[in-house]
Amino acid sequence: MARYFFDTFDGERFVRDDVGLECETLEEAKSEGQRALPEMAREVLPDGNHRTFVVTVRDEVGTVVMRMSLSLVVEEGSVDEQPLS
Secondary structure, three states: OEEEEEEEEOOOOEEOOOOOEEEOOHHHHHHHHHHHHHHHHHHOOOOOOEEEEEEEEEOOOOOEEEEEEEEEEOOOOOOOOOOOO
16 A cells, blocks of 8 residues: 645645545545545635635655645626536
């Protein structure tokens, strides 16, 4: 098993993961990062109409092996009925 570290940024605050999590594969680390993104969005309601949440995954030697993000966009007023693409 390899240890991966999941640094987070919520648009305002960067949190470096110094503990990490043991994962059997990089795919498992990817799943852990993907699970973290909506949790971050639930914890921090945006002050404005747009916020991007980021998880950066590092391996045991500190190399960034993956970065993923989730964007929250609020549209106000008369908005088009078409979904965002």
